[in-house]
Amino acid sequence: MSDPLVSRMQPHAETIFATMSALALEHGAINLGQGFPDTDGPAEVLEAARDAIDAGHNQYPPTAGIPALREAIAAHQARHHSLRPDPADEVLVTSGATEAIAAAVLGLVTPGDEVVVIEPSYDSYAAVIALAGGVRRTVPLRFPDLSLDPQQLAAAFSDRTRVVVVNSPHNPTGKVFTPDELALVADLARRHDAWVLSDEVYEHLTFGVPHVPIATLPGMWERTLTVGSAGKFFSVTGWKVGWLTGPAPLVRAARAVHQYLTFTTASPLQHAVARALDLGPAPLDELRDSLRDRHDLLVDGLRDAGLEVRPSQGTYFVIADAAALGVDDAVQWCLRLPADAGVAAVPVSVFCDDPTATASLVRFAFCKQAPVLEEACRRLAVLTA
Missing domain, CATH: 3.90.1150.10 (Aspartate Aminotransferase, domain 1)
Structure with missing residues (x-):
């Protein structure tokens, strides 16, 4: 069976x-x-991991992430997006972006809640929504223009909508959502009192098109959890160091799940990523x-x-x-x-x-x-x- x-x-x-x-x-x-x-x-990032091991950073770090990395993530958000999360309770370090997505969905979605997903979509979204007992409402992107249809998007929302997942830059299509498309998602999220889970792991890998975090739109910081990934930023995908940033109540919900998913993330790699984020834009x-x-x-x-x-x-x-x-x-x-x-x-x-x-x-x-x-x-x- x-x-x-x-x-x-x-x-x-x-x-x-x-x-x-x-x-x-x-x-x-x-x-x-x-x-x-x-x-x-980058060689200096790899060297930072070796240095952290040699320095004895080999035991359990804090569940939410080492302070140096949480501070570096907050500084990154401020430097690139003028967002200023509090490192103490508005940043959570996770074992890769996939765990960040899982912790967020499992922390926010209860059985029967609806989750709006734009597809094609990264395959972990469907899996974790199913684990949470949520119901997916999908909105298609059509090749070749891949534009987001306002009517189809609006039709996916209802009074049971709990979360809308946004992935920009988008895997698998390579699309970057336009400011107008993001504004449409934001408006619907506000009108339906839904939270936004914004997967932005490729934010620094755009080609001539600006990346706009949806959390920077009016009224959206308060209802958005944003996902980042050191693996994508620095070509170290096997390290599995990711993070969530957002308002404290949403981060707390994800942290409560994270504690029982992975508990924490490899200590020496957290130290290395903290140093990597401090290297600047080069x-x-x-x-x-x-x-x-x-x-x-x-x-x-x-x-x-x-x-x-x-x-x-x-x-x-x-x-x-x-x-x-x-x-x-x-x-x-x-x-x-x-x-x-x-x-x-x-x-x-x-x-x-x-x-x-x-x-x-x-x-x-x-x-x-x-x-x-x-x-x-x-x-x-x-x-x-």
């Missing part, structure tokens, strides 16, 4: 990721399916500029391979439509791609409740070294040979 909770958690995405990685290994394919860099972060700018160049390289290669591409405005990802190649089932196409072209990618349909809306769309990751992407483009050229 199937488990109804497991079915609601959309395990299909996890299965596809594992399958694509296995196929990439089996066929010696270049794996552009999963979003992790193939180079380490490493962040360098990573963004490098990613923009690699994005352009991959977009050109995908177009040469016959795919319709919507250039990404941010994140590690770009999506492409393979319909021009006769593809009407991107899942099956991606399953064949490692053998046929020596490249692995992920169908966008695994991020959606309604796979028909994205049947021919494919997500590619460009957070790889330029020579790796160049070779991937050469391999993809066989699609039009």
